[in-house]
Amino acid sequence: MELLSVAITGLAVGSIYALTALAINVVYAARRVVNFGQGDLVMFAGLLSVSLIVTWHWPYFLGLAGAVILIALLAVVIERIAVRPLPREESNIAWILSIVAVAIITSNAGQLIFGAETRPFPSLFESAHVEFGSLRLDPSQLTAIGATAVFLVLFHFVLNRTLHGKALKAAARDPDMAMMLGIQVSRYIAEAFAIAGLMATLASFLIGPLTFVNANFGFSLGIKGFAAAALGGLGTLGGAVIGGLVLGLAETLSSTYLSSDFKDLITLSILYFILIFRPTGLVGEVQVVKV
Amino acid sequence: MPSSDPLAKNGIEHAVRAARRRYIVLAIAMGAAVAVSLLVQDRYVTYLARLTLLNIIVVYALNILLGYAGQASIAAAAIFAVGAYGSAVGVMHFGIPFLIAWPLGALLAGLVGILSALPALRLAGSYLAMVSIAFNVVAEQVLILGGNITGGPVGLPAIPPITIGSYSLSETQMLALIAACAVLAIYCTASFRNSQWGRAAIAMRDSELAAKSLGINTVGLKIAIFFVSSLMMGLAGGLYAHSTNYISPDISGILASFVLVLMLVLGGIGTLWGPLVGACVLTIVPQMLSDFQKYHLLVLGGILLVAITQMPKGLTQPQDIFARWRRKKLSAHPPVQSAAAPQSLNLPSLTRTGGDEHPTLSATNIVKKFGGVVALSNAAVEVRPGMIRGMIGPNGSGKSTLVNVLTGFYVPDAGTVKLGDRVIQKLSTAAIAQAGIVRTFQTPRLFSDLTVEENLSASQFYHRPGSLVSAMFGTPGNARVNGAAANESGSLATALGFSGLLGQRAGDLSQGNQRQLEIARALASHPSILILDEPAAGLSHEESMSLCTLLENLRTKGLGILLIEHHMDVVMRVCDRITVLNRGSVLAEGTPQEIRNNAAVQEAYLGKAAGAAA
Missing domain, CATH: 3.40.50.300 (P-loop containing nucleotide triphosphate hydrolases)
Incomplete structure (x- = not known):
């Protein structure tokens, strides 16, 4: 039984990574950049939401809606100032540094605006656990797992089954051609960032009751999110979820049965070795070099 | 054959003499750096100068890796720390003399540098950046969890100073040694840039596909470059450990890695003097602004963002910004040389060495x-x-x-x-x-940022590489290789009728x-x-x-x-x-x-x- 509850905790943690990885993949699908700052966006959203709901006493769902709008706007602004001015070239140092710069700014702005202390996050659920026979489960964990499943299905449908999603992918694959076909490339890219903002806010509402929020977890969440995306295969939706769950399980199992000191060491080492032997990730397809 | 041509031979001899003259300039510059350092008495100035000079070494190493080879690795601080810990542990735990522990620590840093890049050798830059960040985090954790060997989160106190034989250097003498090393680092970077290795690295950066299609083994080249630049960072780390006499895992923090990249970008990535400017500005200015500690990172992030989006070529190449102010004055048309049909082609020897000369x-x-x-x-x-x-x-x-x-x-x-x-x-x-x-x-x-001549020389890399060591130190042997490559490039351009364009940037050429x-x-x-x-x-x-x-x-x-x-x-x-x-x-x-x-x-x-x- 203990193993089962540890595994569910692992899946819940993994769901958060998966959500972060999904958001990274949506942006990657539209503009071929990896938003390393996604974790900081989640952190910023969490601190903002706590301020709205706890400090200023907004109703829970009004706070959620307000945070979604503000963080989506923030993500669009980030795209406008840090990604759009950069040339799309083979060499990609520029956008990496630019996105890292934004991540540093977001994380420190969060600390300066909302303070450095850890704050409890409001939860929808009265009780910290529900019981199924002898199994005690945290409803927040179950929500996180469920939400990830919903997002996976939703994104899969939108990106692969709707004209809108196909246009978004076309905008990334061949922007010039997409523009000639009348696709407003820059609008789709901005939209992908807005979606990333929305997901960051929802992720913060899912992660908040599980871990509390403070200004420092953004960076490590960003790395785990990328690790999940890369582990599954950058750009693949299913891969993001598989990668996230594997990392979450590995992390929870190792901190339960070994020591929590080793959890980053173990998860990042998994990423390292997977990438050596399967550079395109667990489910990623071998990319055809276009010559 | 190019070498039998007396003119060509002259060219090579000229290059060799120039290489010897550069040795003299290097010796004078190192001597001057030592002399100036020995004059410093103030302890705070010594401290600040030491920090600046060590950052200069690391940022030049980073320039080879990011600037020339285009490998977006963000783990410089971790590699630096490996050199620092390697040398300090060697001296303190194993009783090895500094002069042996220092290069051993650097060697370890070089190998760790290769390890940090291993998953990314076959992948695009975004993977490398993130894997190297993850690697940096792991390295810091290892140092924290290292127990007695690394001193754990506290680090290693009371590291003995730099000792040569049985003589321990004073603070000022250590500064002089570091200054000489910094001058050498700049010289080595410049020699590397002007070698077949440097041209091949830039070729790989500008178009990895084309580089491969010309026989450049890009995986091997990346490994060599990761090793060399990590070795330089490790050497700086060893000097840091013994001149500061205290190290902790803090020096390997991911933030320090970002700041080092920022120094490079701010000064001018891929330029010769940019790293110098960037390292000086970003070491000294934050020290003066220590009252604003709270906003330190916000300001750094802001500078990085503005630098990368508004002046991608850095402080040392300001023409970009001015060009924008002048509303993009129409650029002068690049010269066009229409190919005169070559009547008889006087190509340099195209014979391949060894094997079947004309296979089907x-x-x-x-x-x-x-x-x-x-x-x-x-x-x-x-x-x-x-x-x-x-x-x-x-x-x-x-x-x-x-x-x-x-x-x-x-x-x-x-x-x-x-x-x-x-x-x-x-x-x-x-x-x-x-x-x-x-x-x-x-x-x-x-290879759009290389000149026409350099494009042709880089393409000879596979059969005319020269040794990496002679490339780093700009030896006469390296000058000979450079000269021979330039000769062949010249005769190819002449034979094909565009010798007038040899000095043009390839990206500016007509279709x-x-x-x-x-x-x-x-x-x-x-x-x-x-x-x-x-x-x-x-x-x-x-x-x-x-x-x-x-x-x-x-x-x-x-x-x-x-x-x-x-x-x-x-x-x-x-x-x-x-x-x-x-x-x-x-x-x-x-x-x-x-x-x-x-x-x-x-x-x-x-x-x-x-x-x-x-």
Whole structure:
């Protein structure tokens, strides 16, 4: 039984990574950049939401809606100032540094605006656990797992089954051609960032009751999110979820049965070795070099 | 042979003398750095100068890695820390003298640098950046969890100062040593930039595909460059540990790695003096602003963002910003040199060393599928030495796919590609190019930031690399290699009729000149089989005709040429035999006359009625 509850905790943690990885993949699908700052966006959203709901006493769902709008706007602004001015070239140092710069700014702005202390996050659920026979489960964990499943299905449908999603992918694959076909490339890219903002806010509402929020977890969440995306295969939706769950399980199992000191060491080492032997990730397809 | 030409020989001797003169300049500069350092008395100035100089060394090492080789690795602080801990642990726990522990620590840093890049060697830059960040986090954790060896989170206190023999250096003397090392680091970076290794690194940065197609083993090159730059960072780390006498895992923090990259970007990435400016500004200014500690990171992030989006070339190349202010004055048209048809081609020796000089390239029963799409179902082609084989076919018939199979970009699902008796379809692109099959691209992929001459020299890297050590130290031997490469580049450009453009940046060339340069670049890597993918696309009629003359000339030199082309006048004029591809398999094969009269070919190109009418 203990193993089962540890595994569910692992899946819940993994769901958060998966959500972060999904958001990274949506942006990657539209503009071929990896938003390393996604974790900081989640952190910023969490601190903002706590301020709205706890400090200023907004109703829970009004706070959620307000945070979604503000963080989506923030993500669009980030795209406008840090990604759009950069040339799309083979060499990609520029956008990496630019996105890292934004991540540093977001994380420190969060600390300066909302303070450095850890704050409890409001939860929808009265009780910290529900019981199924002898199994005690945290409803927040179950929500996180469920939400990830919903997002996976939703994104899969939108990106692969709707004209809108196909246009978004076309905008990334061949922007010039997409523009000639009348696709407003820059609008789709901005939209992908807005979606990333929305997901960051929802992720913060899912992660908040599980871990509390403070200004420092953004960076490590960003790395785990990328690790999940890369582990599954950058750009693949299913891969993001598989990668996230594997990392979450590995992390929870190792901190339960070994020591929590080793959890980053173990998860990042998994990423390292997977990438050596399967550079395109667990489910990623071998990319055809276009010559 | 270039070396028998007295003029060429003079050029090389001149280069060697210049290299010797640079040694004298280096000695004077190091001496001056030492002398100035010895004058410093103030402890705070000593501390600040030491920090600045060590950052200079690391940022120059980073410039080789990020600036020249284009490897977006963000783990410099961790590599620096490995050098620092390696040296300190060697001296403190194992009692090794500093002069041995220091290079050992640096060697360890070099190896760790290779490890940090291992997963990313085959992948694009975004992976490398994130993997290196993850690696940096792991390295910091290892130092924290290292127990007695690394001193845990507290680190190692009371590290003995730099000792030579039994003599311990004073603070000022250590500063002098560090200053001399910093001067040496700048010199080594400059020598590297002006060597075959440096040109190959930039070639790889500007177009990795083209670099591979010219026989540059990019995986090996990346490993060598990661090693060298990590070694430099490790040496700086060792100096830091023993001159500061206390190290903790803090020095390996990911933030420190970002700041080091920021120094490089702010000063000017890929420039010679940018790292110096960036390291000085970002070491000294934050020290002065220590009252604003709270906003430190916010300001750093802001600077990085503005630097990267508004002045990507850095502080040392301000013309970019001014150009924007002047509302982008129309840039002067780059010079164009229209190719005079070379009458007789006085090419430098294209002979390949060793092996069968003139092997035949043959591909049979090639099948290549992409998912459900069958691009090649049964393709075949043969190119003999001294022969021009044309390959034509409607769009989508599989011509480019076949070229990609022949040059190792794709591994075929079935079929054999042979060069002479050697089966090559599973070799890497670089290995195939080294075996003698070199291609050009449908859209020119030049090394756009290198000059025309450097493009040609970089393409000789595989058969004329010189040693990496002599490249780093700018030895006379390196000057000889440089001189020989420049000579061959010069004679190639002269033979092809664009010697006036040698100093031009390749990215500024006209379309016609870009195509010429691509062919010259392929020749510079000494191919026995040359594959040209639509070389006449976008050329004027005269340019096409001079291309024909060039191809005919190359044929007399014994080169086998595979020409993919849509311009039928070119194909019909120069080809000895033509292969027609249609829907992934061979539709017809024969002399130009036979192909012209082939009913099936006419049908494929013009439709059924035309076929029947003929």
